[in-house]
Amino acid sequence: MASVHKYKRVENNLVLGIKSAARAAGRRALTLLKASGRVITQRYTVVVVPHSEKRVYNLQVTVFSLLCFVLIFIGMAGVFFFYGLSTSGTRRGLTDNDPRLNDAQASLDQLRDEIALLLRQSRGFQATLSNTLSTLGTDASGGNAGSAAGELSSFFDIRELSTGTLQEVTEVQQLAAYLSAAVEPLQELRTILDSQNTLLTEIPSIWPIKGGIGHISSFFGQNIHPFTGQYYIHKGIDLSTYRQGDPIVATADGQVVTVDSEQGGFGNYIIIRHKHGFYTRYAHLLSFRVTTGQRVQQGEIIGYIGNTGLSTGPHLHYEVHIGSDVVDPFKFITIRSNNSRNGL
Known part of the structure; x- marks a missing residue:
């Protein structure tokens, strides 16, 4: 029983010591906060004297406002530093990609040249198709054949009036649409030629030796x-x-x-x-x-x-x-x- 009472006394003394230490630490912390508050809220006067000395400007600041200003300045400096690093990295990336960009630009220029050549050849194709259909007695200005020719004519008009502002992709799409529409008159032409060839095999039309x-x-x-x-x-x-x-x-x-x-x-x-x-x-x-x-x-x-x-x-x-x-x-x-x- 004596041992139990002994341990209880030790435990009570330890708890009392901890409480005393905590109260003392709290009092010291409160004292420190009060002292810090007095320091932070303490006002200082900054006197600005112009060279003309006509009027003196007094600026009152506190330690707290000075600390806020310093923190803001550090934050802005960090932002500018990070932005500078990011811009430098982007510039290095662009420099590394420059050869590939040059190759892509060269390929695009070549593509534009090929599209221009294709458009010129399409003009000749349109004229030849119209003349052929006219020779065979097919009205090139009406029907499906006419619509195909008309689409190409309007396409060329648009391109000439646009003064180069029409994108290459749009040009290719319109040309593809014309070629698709030209399939039917070409099939009609083939039918006519097949019929003519059949007729020529049915009448005496070749040299007999x-x-x-x-x-x-x-x-x-x-x-x-x-x-x-x-x-x-x-x-x-x-x-x-x-x-x-x-x-x-x-x-x-x-x-x-x-x-x-x-x-x-x-x-x-x-x-x-x-x-x-x-x-x-x-x-x-x-x-x-x-x-x-x-x-x-x-x-x-x-x-x-x-x-x-x-x-x-x-x-x-x-x-x-x-x-x-x-x-x-x-x-x-x-x-x-x-x-x-x-x-x-």
């Missing part, structure tokens, strides 16, 4: 008969290569209706029926390569040049009929003479 070789030794119309010496109407043209065996081709798609021989006249000859009322005759052949009823295509070999029948030498007698009328074959073989001489 393969490779476009030979020449016309006797034209259509009035001629002197080589055997009688009298004038007569030659109902075809004679084509000669000065030799036998050169291949003869069908001048249009069609069906063979006659493969026959005639002594004292056409000799070995072929008649082909084509669309649109056309017939063609190939006479004085050496031999045949087709049979009656066979369908042939333009440029297909049907026989070979010979000297059969009433003939003065190896040649091809070629005729073109429309219905019951005989027409000059030369008017038809010149339609695609260049193509036939280059390919068929």
Whole structure:
């Protein structure tokens, strides 16, 4: 029990000592605060005497206001210092990026040049397309084709009136819109050309000797008969290569209706029926390569040049009929003479 009472006394003494120390520290702190308050609130007078000495200015300040001014000055100095460091870092970054910026500017200048070249070429494309459509009988000023041409014209007008203020991106977008609109007239043009090409394969429009070789030794119309010496109407043209065996081709798609021989006249000859009322005759052949009823295509070999029948030498007698009328074959073989001489 004695030990317990002893510990209690020690504990009470310790608590009392702590309380006493705390009260003493509080009194000292309060005294210090009061002293600091008196110092901070103490007023000082600053006398400003101008050189003219006409009037003296008295400025009353406290320690507290001086401390506030110092803190504000330090804060502003810190802000300016931080801003200076940030600006310096930005300048260094711009200096490091300068080569890349120069490369980007060079690429942009090149892009502008390419866009300008593209616009000039588009002008030529517009003119060529309009002229082509007009030649083929398509109204370039109306319909879809006209709208495409109009879009390009308005695009060029806008660019000229803008005095260079129109951005490249806008120019490219407008040009792309025009090219997209130009697709339909080009498709129409292709349809027309395909139709024309189909028609040219259905009428006798190529040179009847393969490779476009030979020449016309006797034209259509009035001629002197080589055997009688009298004038007569030659109902075809004679084509000669000065030799036998050169291949003869069908001048249009069609069906063979006659493969026959005639002594004292056409000799070995072929008649082909084509669309649109056309017939063609190939006479004085050496031999045949087709049979009656066979369908042939333009440029297909049907026989070979010979000297059969009433003939003065190896040649091809070629005729073109429309219905019951005989027409000059030369008017038809010149339609695609260049193509036939280059390919068929």
